[in-house]
Amino acid sequence: MTDTATERTNTNAVANNFIRSRIDEDCAKKTYGEKVVTRFPPEPNGFLHFGHAKSIFLNFGLAQDYAAQCPQSLCNLRFDDTNPTKEETEYVDAIREDVAWLGFDTSGREFYASNYFKRLYHCAELLITANLAYVDSQDSDAMRATRGTLTEPGKNSPFRTRTIEENLDLFRRMRAGEFIDGAHILRAKIDMAAPNMNLRDPAIYRIRHAHHHRTGDAWCIYPMYDFAHCVSDAIEGISHSLCTLEFTDHRPLYEWFLDRLAELGEFTRPLPQQIEFSRLNLTYVVLSKRKLIQLVTGGHVDGWNDPRLPTLKGARRRGFTPEGFKRFADRIGVSKSDSLIDYSVLEDCMREDLNERAERRVAVLDPIKLVLTNYPDGQTEACFAPNHPHHAELGTREIPLARELWIEREDFMPEPVKGFFRLAPGKEVRLRYGYIIKCTGFDLDANEQVTCIYAEYDPETKSGTPGSESRKVKGNIHWLSCKHAVPAEIRLYDRLFAVPNPGAHREGDAPDLERDFLNDINPAAKNIQTGMVELALAQCEPESCYQFERNGYFVADQYDHTAGKPVFNRTVTLRDSWGKS
């Protein structure tokens, strides 16, 4: 193990990974001089999701970390906008916001593949001139038919032998708009018999008479990903171009383009290198763009920022935090093996972050009335609760106690089961920050539902007073004075899907059975109810995070929360070793 790797382990910092090792080598050899330049290259055709968060922390994090030893290290936000039929400005703005939300300032380092259209076009002509690209006039069906299969080589196009002059002429006319979509296509001249399908004369430029969100109608031909991406990397001086595993087979093509262009004098070495890592797989969610779109357009969720959705917009509204995502990214690491991360890992990361930063408050989510029969009617007294158990400097706040209180319905059992140590007839429990009480009875309605609970308090046991510690009770429940609480809309969210792998085969399924992931949606993932909260909670700002004691972490809704109508979303519950067993 290297010294730096040992340090990382000892300081419990980010673990070493194969990408860092590669970069370390390049730094040691000064391959790229004093810089490590990465890029985050989303296509602006959808919203960013949890998988992108992994990539963002990887790319921006690397540039940030290496800035210490390689001062010129940077990470570019680059919109990969080479397909005008799918991309929109709306997404560009949303992506920029999400990246900023995660904590990365992209001002001054915002790039677009479309900014390089002229240069890309020039590179294409260069390849044609070098007899390394040709205009094919077969239609897409014919191209598919001659591409061969995984086990059989393809056949050369009849247009493969066109002269350089003819190719140049046709390509220029393509660019001039003389042809309709699909009439011709520019292909790299590599090898139709290559075992790697990507090398069988891949398409470089296609005709698309479409309006581009940034270049308007200036172009009617657009470069393909494989061509645009490597050239964009080279133009921006990217040193390490990180992408997911499915692009591994594209690397030879990435290198082919850049090597040829370097030989032709268009780029100087060192050239950027592509390195692949495995994409994020998470249980209980779907992360494919197609499925996400289906959920939104099919009305299965309430828009792209639905708190149930694994989009960054949804996460923010759910109350997930950038710091929580950072923890998550560090925890799952980076490698090339296919991994499946349990959703609880993400939830734990959010809990850990929120535990540290969220002030405590009291909310009764499913209120039932408790009457202290020996407490004077009309009397009110102050109880004091710390705002954070580990941070005394955050102070305390006053919580008024009176005769009639709201407590959590599930904190009372008329006939307690074994191990239940909250309130039950004849049993004692402490009102958190208040007195010890003893249950003396309860009312039932016609449906045998508990409607009211009665108890007597012990005046000698008030929290914080001398002698209050003399008697210990195991149970400790939260409460709110009826007169001093306000109703709030409480949105209880849970995992979007009811099964770990939505849409996947299950044991016992017929081999040919096709399951629809939509059928695996968890109908209980959203549950809206009215609870009672501390008075001051209504006044908080949207997006304020709190721990509602004994209930979980909640956030004031980004859009709907107002002082007049408070709305809180449950981010994640507290861990509960009682509920488990």
Add this chain to the structure above:
RNA sequence: UGGGCCGUCGCCAAGUUGGUUAAGGCACUGGGUUUUGAUCCCAGCAUACCUAGGUUCGAAUCCUAGCGGCCCAGCCA
């Protein structure tokens, strides 16, 4: 059955120019603190690195043969 990538504890993941006892995190289990069944603290947790052979004084690391998983036949990215 073409090519590429991967296979180390329940989940991640170091280690892979062969060298004594296979990092770390999460989960889990046990104990302690605690006015949140939360948090926090302490301890435990792979004679074993997909399998089988082989090379070697010595192999997770090298060789051979298998097995298993993922990706690729868009004028998408």
